[in-house]
Amino acid sequence: MRLKITGGRIYDPASGWQGEVRDLLIEGDRVVSRLTAADRIIDAKRKMVVAGGIDLGAQVATYGATFLYLLNGGPTLRELGLAYAFLGYTHVHEPFLTPVTAALVHRRLAALPIVDVSASLVLNLRDLDAWLKDRDRWGEIAETIRFLLEKTRSLDVRLVEPFVRYRQEFYAHRNIYPDEALDILTRLALDHRLKFIVQASPDVVNASYLEPRAFHLAGLSQALQNGGAGAAALRHLDAGVTADCGLYLPRPDPGPQIKVDLGWYQPLNLNPAIFRQQARDALDLALSYQGHNLAFSAMAPTPVREYPELFTWLLDRTLRQKTWGKETAEREYSLSDWTRATRTLPAQILGLTDRGHLQPGARADVAIYDLSEGKKPRLSPASLRRVHTLIKGGEIVIDNFQLVKPDAAKATYFRRTEAQATALVADICQYRSFRPESLWVPDELGGPWVGMD
Amino acid sequence: MELKESIICPGCACLCDDLDIILENGRPVAIHNVCTWGVGKFLAEKKLRPNKERRRLTDPQISRHGRAEKVSYEAALGEAAAILTQARRPVIYGLANSGAWAQEAALALTANLKARLEPADLAFMAPFYQAVQKHGLFWAPLEVIRDEADAVVYWGANPLHSCPRHAVRYAVFARGRFTERGIEDRQVAAVDIYRTELAGICHPYIQIDPFQEAALAEAVMASLNGHPASEDAPADADKLAAFFANAAYGVIFCGRGVAYGGPQVFDRLAALAARLNEKKPFVLFPLSGDFNSAGLYELLLRETGSPFAPDFADPAAPTSQASPVDFQEVDAVLVTGADLLWFLQAEQVQDLKKRQVPIVALSPFADRTTAQARVCLPVALDGIEAAEIAYRMDGLPVLLRPVASASAPPAHRVLADLNLFL
Numbered sequence: 001m002r003l004k005i006t007g008g009r010i011y012d013p014a015s016g017w018q019g020e021v022r023d024l025l026i027e028g029d030r031v032v033s034r035l036t037a038a039d040r041i042i043d044a045k046r047k048m049v050v051a052g053g054i055d056l057g058a059q060v061a062t063y064g065a066t067f068l069y070l071l072n073g074g075p076t077l078r079e080l081g082l083a084y085a086f087l088g089y090t091h092v093h094e095p096f097l098t099p100v101t102a103a104l105v106h107r108r109l110a111a112l113p114i115v116d117v118s119a120s121l122v123l124n125l126r127d128l129d130a131w132l133k134d135r136d137r138w139g140e141i142a143e144t145i146r147f148l149l150e151k152t153r154s155l156d157v158r159l160v161e162p163f164v165r166y167r168q169e170f171y172a173h174r175n176i177y178p179d180e181a182l183d184i185l186t187r188l189a190l191d192h193r194l195k196f197i198v199q200a201s202p203d204v205v206n207a208s209y210l211e212p213r214a215f216h217l218a219g220l221s222q223a224l225q226n227g228g229a230g231a232a233a234l235r236h237l238d239a240g241v242t243a244d245c246g247l248y249l250p251r252p253d254p255g256p257q258i259k260v261d262l263g264w265y266q267p268l269n270l271n272p273a274i275f276r277q278q279a280r281d282a283l284d285l286a287l288s289y290q291g292h293n294l295a296f297s298a299m300a301p302t303p304v305r306e307y308p309e310l311f312t313w314l315l316d317r318t319l320r321q322k323t324w325g326k327e328t329a330e331r332e333y334s335l336s337d338w339t340r341a342t343r344t345l346p347a348q349i350l351g352l353t354d355r356g357h358l359q360p361g362a363r364a365d366v367a368i369y370d371l372s373e374g375k376k377p378r379l380s381p382a383s384l385r386r387v388h389t390l391i392k393g394g395e396i397v398i399d400n401f402q403l404v405k406p407d408a409a410k411a412t413y414f415r416r417t418e419a420q421a422t423a424l425v426a427d428i429c430q431y432r433s434f435r436p437e438s439l440w441v442p443d444e445l446g447g448p449w450v451g452m453d
Numbered sequence: 454m455e456l457k458e459s460i461i462c463p464g465c466a467c468l469c470d471d472l473d474i475i476l477e478n479g480r481p482v483a484i485h486n487v488c489t490w491g492v493g494k495f496l497a498e499k500k501l502r503p504n505k506e507r508r509r510l511t512d513p514q515i516s517r518h519g520r521a522e523k524v525s526y527e528a529a530l531g532e533a534a535a536i537l538t539q540a541r542r543p544v545i546y547g548l549a550n551s552g553a554w555a556q557e558a559a560l561a562l563t564a565n566l567k568a569r570l571e572p573a574d575l576a577f578m579a580p581f582y583q584a585v586q587k588h589g590l591f592w593a594p595l596e597v598i599r600d601e602a603d604a605v606v607y608w609g610a611n612p613l614h615s616c617p618r619h620a621v622r623y624a625v626f627a628r629g630r631f632t633e634r635g636i637e638d639r640q641v642a643a644v645d646i647y648r649t650e651l652a653g654i655c656h657p658y659i660q661i662d663p664f665q666e667a668a669l670a671e672a673v674m675a676s677l678n679g680h681p682a683s684e685d686a687p688a689d690a691d692k693l694a695a696f697f698a699n700a701a702y703g704v705i706f707c708g709r710g711v712a713y714g715g716p717q718v719f720d721r722l723a724a725l726a727a728r729l730n731e732k733k734p735f736v737l738f739p740l741s742g743d744f745n746s747a748g749l750y751e752l753l754l755r756e757t758g759s760p761f762a763p764d765f766a767d768p769a770a771p772t773s774q775a776s777p778v779d780f781q782e783v784d785a786v787l788v789t790g791a792d793l794l795w796f797l798q799a800e801q802v803q804d805l806k807k808r809q810v811p812i813v814a815l816s817p818f819a820d821r822t823t824a825q826a827r828v829c830l831p832v833a834l835d836g837i838e839a840a841e842i843a844y845r846m847d848g849l850p851v852l853l854r855p856v857a858s859a860s861a862p863p864a865h866r867v868l869a870d871l872n873l874f875l
Contacts (some may be wrong), residue, residue, distance in 0.1 A: 063594070063848070063849075064592050066751060066754040066755065066848075067585060067590055067592065069754045069758045069759065069760075070582055070585050070586045070754075070760070071586065073758050073759070074758035075758065076755060076756055076757065076758045077755050077756075078756070079758075100594055100596050100849065101594070101849065103849065103850045103851065103852075104844075104848065104849050104850055107842075107850050108755065111755055167601075167701075167702075168631055171631075255589075256585070256586070256587065256588055256589030256590075256727075257589040257590075257591075257727075257730075258585075258589055258590055258592070259589075259590070259591045259592070259730075260591075260592050260593065261591070261592070261593035261597050261601075261734060261736075262593075262594075262597065263596065263597045263600065263601075267591065267593075267734065271589075431596075431600060431629065431630045432596060433595055433596055433599055433622055433623060433627070434470055434596075434851075435459045435470050435471060437459050438459065438461065438470040438851055442852045444840070444842065444852050445842065445850060445852055
């Protein structure tokens with residue numbers, strides 16, 4: 001289909017467009033610079049035209065997440081997919097996939113309609129402990145990571161616990177403390193061209209230096225247990241480290257606990273209590289950083305349908321004050337800031353080079369929102385809640401606020417590495433109850449798949 | 454002769470993936486690492502009577518006036534569709550022993566029929582989920598349990614019968630990362646109303662009176678909280694409390710026996726697990742034997758947001774029912790992935806017969822239900838003759854690849870075809 005989106009204000013930080021009124025041309029599934037004729041012209045006057053949103057930290061397919069349905073009654077994956085589409089999102093990234101849970105995560109991601117999906121492979125450094133201490137074996141570690149990425153159909157590598165700590169005293173001599181682990185991981189990343197998504201924690205954020213080429217900090221809010229950590233986080237951001245903020249809605253009494261043990265030192269708490277101060281600290285950090293390295297993300301258990309409220313806190317000082325009082329920062333995100341935080345930077349972090357921007361050649365994932373035109377154009381809470389038009393891969397999915405293509409084509413993106421199995425893979429697999437061939441994700445358990453080099 | 458390695462067994466919810474199978478003329482003739490349940494499926498032998506062949510269904514059949522006659526596939530589908538569409542209260546029953554694709558097709562069929570989908574083990578699983586709603590849960594995959602759990606309790610469960618290799622692969626004898634000596638690194642206990650084979654390896658083995666299980670769980674909780682045992686507390690509560698107190702990482706595997714004590718047993722066990730979790734990891738784990746029970750509940754949660762029986766009688770407002778269906782209200786049943794008449798009590802079976810409730814049965818084998826069915830549709834064996842997806846008891850899916858050719862279509866295709874006939 002050939003589409004001409006005309007008269008809209010285009011926001012694309014990657015191209016330097018900050019609301020200029022111009023046309024956007026689409027042919028097939030790509031943005032193009034020229035179009036001889038259009039099958040359809042979309043009038044986008046008084047509207048904001050941006051790339052499709054990319055959620056960096058959606059726990060939509062985490063192992064154990066279905067137990068949460070028991071506490072809050074949903075939403076189902078179908079409802080979630082629709083919710084994302086109506087918010088203008090076209091790609092959702094699941095943060096927690098392990099070699100054992102990979103097949104389950106992909107089954108669930110495949111059931112999420114409309115949006116493209118991908119997942120992070122969570123590496124348990126305990127599996128590598130003896131190898132990490134021997135620099136001669138780092139090449140094999142890197143090859144193993146690449147092998148696991150492809151076999152588990154993951155897009156990137158995540159470290160929830162960037163350390164090795166055994167619960168059993170007997171193994172204490174094998175512990176690797178965070179400083180040492182981060183040092184090893186930095187050199188491993190630089191030597192072997194890897195990049196790690198590291199779940200933020202006070203230990204991580206308080207590290208004296210984090211190499212921007214080696215790390216992305218996920219869920220920065222989790223590290224904010226004192227003012228010092230906030231200052232340290234800003235220092236890393238200023239030094240060039242990318243991060244996502246991990247905003248919360250306060251939920252001091254979430255009900256019964258659902259915890260899942262994935263073999264890490266701490267179980268994953270799927271239904272944590274979020275106290276008002278935590279949520280406030282996260283918001284303050286997001287408002288105080290003014291550079292280009294902080295992406296938007298929300299931390300579980302904040303539901304996706306509540307994202308507009310979080311966006312409003314960033315975009316509108318007056319509405320923010322209704323929740324937080326007048327003591328919060330004066331700053332408001334510009335529409336360009338918001339676009340960068342929800343589109344441009346997430347695409348860069350995930351390595352989705354043809355997403356998150358609207359330059360010719362970009363994939364035609366486009367969201368069009370109603371703008372309130374006043375002294376300066378604004379996105380109202382109502383506009384944030386329901387996108388006017390959503391185009392995915394050149395197909396119109398939502399048209400004039402109505403879902404017109406619920407069965408839009410979607411895909412699961414993963415890193416294709418063609419790496420070979422190593423002795424370390426055998427070492428890792430020796431403790432699995434599955435044979436390795438059952439562990440690796442077959443085509444039938446997810447997809448359709450798109451391998452990225 | 455052909456050797457196929459690392460075949461996944463759909464015999465029970467263990468889904469053991471280490472079967473090595475020798476095929477002759479495309480049929481399995483010898484299997485390594487298999488239990489009796491697996492043999493029953495791969496070699497078509499009766500579960501409790503090895504060497505006795507299970508009769509396969511070969512042709513679609515319709516029974517008229519007590520006489521079964523072979524019909525075409527289309528005629529059988531037409532008759533089944535007529536039965537189900539004419540019913541006021543149709544139920545799709547079973548599915549715990551069906552692959553995930555069949556379950557998805559069944560759910561679509563249920564919605565289209567405005568029927569109710571009744572999981573075969575709802576009476577067991579619904580109280581578990583209700584207890585989780587109330588008390589929360591600490592959960593772990595079998596991988597982690599195998600590595601970490603040094604205290605294993607089987608409560609109302611006999612894994613040697615329901616999932617025979619469970620104790621060897623995942624819990625008791627398995628050698629995990631931190632339990633390298635297997636049973637020597639673990640303490641194992643059991644609670645049951647009968648003395649079972651587990652008594653030889655479980656210390657303590659607590660045999661209690663029927664309907665005393667909730668009281669036992671309460672007494673253990675009281676003991677852990679430092680309260681003295683009441684006079685009428687079941688014997689051995691202190692022993693079990695000491696067992697729990699000494700654990701570093703524990704798991705309570707609950708079998709179907711728990712359901713017979715009423716929903717309060719799961720409630721008390723979940724409360725007990727929550728109490729234990731304040732100090733140490735303690736997993737509460739329902740041990741469903743059917744090979745894809747976990748897949749069914751995953752599907753229900755994923756698609757309906759509830760693990761209970763979805764009822765589409767009012768399509769505008771579908772409901773989910775935690776209580777098992779009252780078969781007295783039912784006027785047509787489609788059964789797949791279960792042997793309904795084997796599960797029901799004798800009086801319920803009599804009632805269905807008396808009211809001449811028509812049954813549509815999809816099954817690879819002849820069983821009690823197919824013997825009484827108005828329409829029989831033979832299907833391929835999921836995971837042996839047809840590819841399918843199944844979820845291990847801890848909720849992790851695997852792809853079942855066929856090892857033998859099928860003479861009947863897979864259940865998911867039959868269900869999808871039936872949907873087209875409505």
